[in-house]
Amino acid sequence: MKKTILICGGTGCVSSRSRPLFAALKRELIARGLADKFQLKFTGCHGFCEQGPLVLIEPDDIFYCQVKPQQAPDLAAALQAGRVAEELLYTVPETGEKVKTRHEVPFYQKQQRLVLARCGLIDPENIEDYLASGGYQALAKALTMAPEEVIAEIKASGLRGRGGGGFPTGTKWEITRNAPGTKKYVVCNADEGDPGAFMDRSICEGDPHAVIEGMLIAGYAIGADEGYIYIRAEYPLAVKRLGIALQQAEAKGYLGENILGKGFNFRIKIKQGAGAFVCGEETALIESIQGNRGMPRPRPPFPAVSGLWGKPTNVNNVETFANVPLIINQGAARYAAIGTEKSKGTKVFALTGKVNNTGLVEVPMGITLREIIFDIGGGIRGGKKFKAVQIGGPSGGCLTEEHLNLPIDYDSLLAAGAMMGSGGLVVMDETTCMVELARFFLSFTRMESCGKCTPCREGTTRLLEILQRLVEGKGQEGDLERIESLSRNIIDSSLCGLGQSAPNPVLSTLRYFREEYELHMRRQDCPAGVCKPLVRMRQRAAKLQAQA
Incomplete structure (x- = not known):
């Protein structure tokens, strides 16, 4: 039986040199006459980024980590001999035990990979891999149902938007379908900009057809014939793989005119964003697609009623769309059995x-x-x-x-x-300063504010000035009360979700670490030893005390 060698080709492992590893292993397999016994695939993200580059041997589930390009001969020799390369196995830190299979690695044991089921197991640039794993079967099934039945199934699943707001997905689809007008749009929000976040990027890189299939089903359900994927240009690998997937899907008849002979027409375009965090907000995103500056507008009307070019528009994020084929394939009841009463899946x-x-x-x-x-x-x-x-x-x-x-x-x-x-x-x-952490996150949101509304533009600036004073040892009595009052005003009066949520890290750290704020303000002391001006002040005080 031909075995498959799956090398992680997500951005994290690519940055750890998984491409040279792939090339080196390919050369070794050819040189050893093993090319007909092993199939080599460059996949999406396996998930365990800390241990990359990652290699998985299927169907044996053999899991190798931190494999360097120069170790390709050793790995090829082990494959040729039919043995496990012990030196490349994952070592459990607590016990020192080496584990052979991926399912034995503690990192994977409590996970339930549904949306990520194909990521790391298929070649995202080959539609045949997607089809062989059940791809586009959900679309075929949906096209045998009435649009209202599709929406009812999504509603029954309990799926809520995974982009942050958690609005019920089926309800949003229903509002868009019922909105007056014959021209409607589906928009995929792939403008993921949170520091440290790479969920949507990894799905687009590892399983782009799942996102496309979810958009197709949404388009059929709401009565749209056109869609956009709005993705930031800083994700070149995701952009590339989505582009390849769109071309392949159209070539196979899953995009374009009369899809699967059912009279359903749908096309998708990619719109690259310039990296503005505020464009994660749906009205700002829509403005950007239209060629305008990405700035939010007051709601209502909501995009579901008046969105792209004034037409009803359904906006969901990448992960939300990737859930849709799962729900249609396995049924709403099975999906709804996962999770909690109000948060499914x-x-x-x-x-x-x-x-x-x-x-x-x-x-x-x-x-x-x-x-x-x-x-x-x-x-x-x-x-x-x-x-x-x-x-x-x-x-x-x-x-x-x-x-x-x-x-x-x-x-x-x-x-x-x-x-x-x-x-x-x-x-x-314990080495993290919570005041500095709040200052960092607020500096990010202040910089990313579009500046359209005064509460966000000026309020976050004034709030940041107070936090800056605190980390520099220049805090004033009453600063904490000013932080709370100003934060509430920003939340209550900002135009969009960016401003309305910008003070959240400040308020939550103040709520749970108020003593740390008070030490910064009253004693010019950073207990974590992070704020350099306060550390220098502490050192000077200690020196003076020693001299006395």
């Missing part, structure tokens, strides 16, 4: 920061933060103490040790002062 997270196992993880809704950080993530680096986790990126909030047993779902996170966001998880240890 799985969620993809980018796990980064001071955690041992960084990477891309997909887990069922309702899993706890503790399970993600300590079981999947392997705990905190260097044996340090867990301090907090920022969830939801610069628009999210900070959660502490008391929240480690909190089930991750939309409602629980909101109640704790955070939000799901698009799925970024940044883990912090």
